[in-house]
Amino acid sequence: MSQDVVFDLGGVVFRWQPLMLLQELFPTQVRSEAEARQWASQIFETFHPEADWALFDLGRIEPEPLAQRIAARTGLAEADLRHLIAHIPAHLQPIPGTVDLIHALKAHGHRLYFLSNMPAGYADHLVRVNDFFAQFEDGIFSAHVQQIKPLPDIFATAQARWPLRGQPVFIDDVQHNIDAAERHGWQGIRFETPEQVRGDLVGRGWLAV
Template identity: 30%
Template sequence: MNDSIDWLVFDLGGVVVDVKPAAQMLAELAEQTRTSSGHLAEVLRERFTTQPFSLAERFQIGELDEAGFHTALNHTLVEPIAPDRLTHELEAMLLGEHEAMRALMQTLARHHRLACYSNTNAVHWRYMQQHFRFFDVLERAFASQEIGFAKPDRRGFAHVADALDAEPGACLLIDDRQINVDGAKAAGWQALRFENIESLRRDLAALGVAGVA
């Protein structure tokens, strides 16, 4: 094994958790609120590359709590959405945990220390903790809205490495977004772009990570 890798750190959405396509979510919300999908795409963008941050980005770094996000979002909609309906729509974005990935993580956990670092929000985090089992194989779990930083901000990676009591270069991020992979590397981490579980197995094996055979 590559001894320099002390922690395998997983992204969640698109890696461990299957999610509804963003275009579908925007189309459904646009229809319900009679608001253009183009406007919603800007209000709910999740890139963390443009200031000021969108409402969704502010929700994901904890600047807005659940009630604050609902109120702020309604101010931008043609037809307001009820709080319980918005919560339902947010939860419906999470289609379930990827069973094959959870099984791989269980195997990896026999040999390595596992954590997650997710750009998420209070609704998604609560729902995942209540309904998904992958948390059982993680030693640590980091959510952007709790630590105040979201990927690809290098401050978030520094925070996580410090909390893990690990050197940045000893942390390996597995993420489906290239911008986050690049951000991790810029922060001194190792990182892999997730495309599918088969390619992840090959990439991990190439690094000498045990438990992927």
């Protein structure tokens, strides 16, 4: 029986390893994982919905003023922040095992959607350079609707926009997003690896072994 599966993108479909990225971009300033964690905490503020970066995900601020805001708040150099913001799209490379999973689910007749916190510029880049987006029936980027996970309004928008049947499965790597989806009546799978998610879906009978 065909089912509905909703994917997060960053950290699930695309690589998102900010600690590694910071160490790659700033090797003389970020010399250890501990220093990378400190930088990430200052820049991204754990991505909570009131953070500077959340405004970027919501489409309410452009890259240049974002760099200025974070620099003013943290003391980090604006030039470094602009460098980081500009290089994130290249970092967001597809995770091969998840792409294989997308194709397998589609081949089994399931309907696929995505729900992603993503700035508009990054979203446009990802759709333009990755042809597997054709496997999705539809999707929502936070910047396009000015709503963001884990707040409930983005799940309500998805529910209203998509012809979801029953309880769709939502795959995300962040537990509070899973919790929010489950409060909305969806089923959640916390992403760790493509193999782990595939095993879960096989266990549900949605994929063959």
